[in-house]
Amino acid sequence: xxxxxxxRAGNASAGExxxxxxxxxxxEVEPSMRALGYRPHFTxxxxxxxxxxxxxxxxxxxAAVAGQTQLRIEFKRIRWFESSPLVLWAEPEVDEALARIHxxxxxxxxxxxxxxxxxxxxxxxxxxxxxxxxxxxREDAIAFARTFDRSIGVLFDVADCVVFPPVRIIAExxxxx
Numbered sequence: 001x002x003x004x005x006x007x008r009a010g011n012a013s014a015g016e017x018x019x020x021x022x023x024x025x026x027x028e029v030e031p032s033m034r035a036l037g038y039r040p041h042f043t044x045x046x047x048x049x050x051x052x053x054x055x056x057x058x059x060x061x062x063a064a065v066a067g068q069t070q071l072r073i074e075f076k077r078i079r080w081f082e083s084s085p086l087v088l089w090a091e092p093e094v095d096e097a098l099a100r101i102h103x104x105x106x107x108x109x110x111x112x113x114x115x116x117x118x119x120x121x122x123x124x125x126x127x128x129x130x131x132x133x134x135x136x137x138r139e140d141a142i143a144f145a146r147t148f149d150r151s152i153g154v155l156f157d158v159a160d161c162v163v164f165p166p167v168r169i170i171a172e173x174x175x176x177x
Contacts (some may be wrong), residue, residue, distance in 0.1 A: 001049045001163050002115075005061045005105055007071065007175075008041035010158040017090060017127055017154055020078070024088050024130035027141040032131040038167040040127055040154060042092075043118065044102045049163060051113040058161045058171045060108035064101040070157040070175045071097055078129065078145035086133035088145055089126035090152070098125045127154075 009017065017040035018033075025031035044064070047057065075090040092098065102123055111119040133141045160172035 001165075003047045003049045003052060003054060003057050004043050004162050004164065005045045005057055005064075006041040006043050006160050006162060007065075007101065007156045008039045008158050008160060009154050009156050010039055010174075011155055013153065013155045014040045016152040017075075017129070020090065020129050020152075023144070024133075024141070027088075027134065027137040027144070028130050028132040029085070029134045030132060033128065036164075036167050038162070042098060042125060042127060042156065044105050044123075045109070045118045046115045047109070047113050052109055054161065054163070054170050056109060060105045061159055061161055061171075062173070063108055064104035065159045065173070065175060068097065068101070068159075068175055070155055070177055071095065072153055072155050073098075073127075075127065075152045075154065076150075078148040079126070080133075080142060080145055084135065085131065086135075086138050086141055087131050088129040088133060088141055090129055092125050092127065095125070 021033040073095055074093040077091040079089055079091045081087040106120045116122060157175050158172055159175060160169050162169050
């Protein structure tokens with residue numbers, strides 16, 4: 001099992017990202033995001049549950065979001081991580097709060113315990129749209145990403161800590177309006 005610290009959109013504005021999930025799912029071997037049973041989110045850190053306990057992770061998240069209001073994040077581009085399978089994600093407009101939350105969590109829990117892609121210097125703020133793009137649909141998925149020309153605004157209003165798989169919320173807090 002793994003432990004993740006996230007901020008998620010638990011409201012109607014998440015529907016815009018969820019519609020993108022459905023569009024991206026046509027490129028996947030099997031739809032990946034709806035299968036999670038979890039709303040659109042940003043992940044700040046992932047730890048093996050044997051390395052960091054739930055209380056330490058939740059305490060770090062609470063410190064990171066102390067006084068934090070809900071975040072309205074704009075997305076204007078779809079990008080991808082070069083991996084196999086290809087991963088498509090929505091790129092957020094620069095938001096200092098995302099970087100600050102990540103930095104506070106990284107200061108509270110030794111980043112050596114965190115999965116490499118979530119460590120300081122390696123972390124890329126992203127909202128995942130699909131994690132299992134089929135190799136034979138790779139070029140189609142990249143073409144879809146390149147032609148995206150909308151702006152989507154999503155309100156991220158809940159900080160949480162989850163274990164997975166499957167995703168199970170172990171602690172959550174609504175952010176202030």
